[in-house]
Amino acid sequence: MRTVFHVSTPEEVPVVVAKVRNLLADESVEIESVAVVLDRGEAIARLHADSDLADGLRDLLDRNVALKACRNAARHPEVSEGDLLEGVEVVSSGVGELTRLQDAGYAYIRL
Amino acid sequence: MRTVFHVSTPEEVPVVVAKVRNLLADESVEIESVAVVLDRGEAIARLHADSDLADGLRDLLDRNVALKACRNAARHPEVSEGDLLEGVEVVSSGVGELTRLQDAGYAYIRL
Amino acid sequence: MRTVFHVSTPEEVPVVVAKVRNLLADESVEIESVAVVLDRGEAIARLHADSDLADGLRDLLDRNVALKACRNAARHPEVSEGDLLEGVEVVSSGVGELTRLQDAGYAYIRL
Numbered sequence: 001m002r003t004v005f006h007v008s009t010p011e012e013v014p015v016v017v018a019k020v021r022n023l024l025a026d027e028s029v030e031i032e033s034v035a036v037v038l039d040r041g042e043a044i045a046r047l048h049a050d051s052d053l054a055d056g057l058r059d060l061l062d063r064n065v066a067l068k069a070c071r072n073a074a075r076h077p078e079v080s081e082g083d084l085l086e087g088v089e090v091v092s093s094g095v096g097e098l099t100r101l102q103d104a105g106y107a108y109i110r111l
Numbered sequence: 112m113r114t115v116f117h118v119s120t121p122e123e124v125p126v127v128v129a130k131v132r133n134l135l136a137d138e139s140v141e142i143e144s145v146a147v148v149l150d151r152g153e154a155i156a157r158l159h160a161d162s163d164l165a166d167g168l169r170d171l172l173d174r175n176v177a178l179k180a181c182r183n184a185a186r187h188p189e190v191s192e193g194d195l196l197e198g199v200e201v202v203s204s205g206v207g208e209l210t211r212l213q214d215a216g217y218a219y220i221r222l
Numbered sequence: 223m224r225t226v227f228h229v230s231t232p233e234e235v236p237v238v239v240a241k242v243r244n245l246l247a248d249e250s251v252e253i254e255s256v257a258v259v260l261d262r263g264e265a266i267a268r269l270h271a272d273s274d275l276a277d278g279l280r281d282l283l284d285r286n287v288a289l290k291a292c293r294n295a296a297r298h299p300e301v302s303e304g305d306l307l308e309g310v311e312v313v314s315s316g317v318g319e320l321t322r323l324q325d326a327g328y329a330y331i332r333l
Contacts (some may be wrong), residue, residue: 102218107324207248213329
């Protein structure tokens with residue numbers, strides 16, 4: 001099974017890290033693929049390589065969790081695309097990506 | 112692909128207008144159909160013809176975006192059904208409509 | 223059709239009771255099955271047998287609505303598993319359950 005998490009606020013970023021870990025640790029469900037889509041600048045800014053959450057996020061990336069930042073939101077003054085953790089993908093729009101992934105069979109979970 | 116947005120607060124109404132525009136502008140995804148379901152009276156009141164958002168909402172209606180207001184919520188004292196923008200549909204329940212659309216293959220995005 | 227509601231805050235618990243009732247009362251949609259997944263301790267605590275919401279929740283359970291509490295969240299100090307209403311199911315994780323139900327064809331509604 002596959003799951004996409006939808007995150008908008010900076011406060012939700014550490015919560016989604018915990019929730020993805022819970023999902024991957026749940027042996028009652030076979031998870032093939034997990035993605036996190038962030039669609040607000042303040043949340044995306046927490047994906048910077050110097051973020052206090054960088055270690056937890058790198059761990060997710062190492063476990064093949066896709067972190068996807070909305071290009072429209074990444075124009076926010078707090079976000080510098082060049083400072084994002086290596087492996088974060090910038091997508092043409094958060095809403096387009098959420099549609100595409102659900103159309104491909106991903107379950108959707110809103111933080 | 113098809114997408115339904117779920118909106119409850121008045122503050123989310125201008126945000127969903129922007130998000131629908133982002134979705135329709137995203138050339139990486141082929142969108143056949145978009146709906147917005149509003150399930151609280153305070154949000155539905157922003158669909159009045161004299162709303163400050165009326166121009167943006169009329170533009171969405173002109174582009175075949177369906178605006179759907181929950182009948183239960185439309186009983187709210189701030190809402191007058193006769194004052195809603197022409198083209199807004201009143202549905203028997205927001206939750207029923209959200210179920211029906213997802214069952215028909217719509218992706219779901221919660222504001 | 224089938225619907226799963228996702229609830230996190232205690233304030234959302236009475237709202238979801240009303241929304242499930244609206245869904246079951248909506249004659250325009252044929253509902254086979256409804257579930258509610260709660261993934262935060264403060265919300266799960268409102269499923270105690272002595273909760274002010276107990277009568278409404280028992281009525282939902284009597285109508286075969288499944289109430290599912292996330293085991294991770296049920297470790298919260300406010301929650302005592304033994305005090306939960308009879309019929310509430312504790313699931314291995316809220317996110318796993320939400321994935322499994324959507325994979326089985328449930329529509330998802332976030333409170």
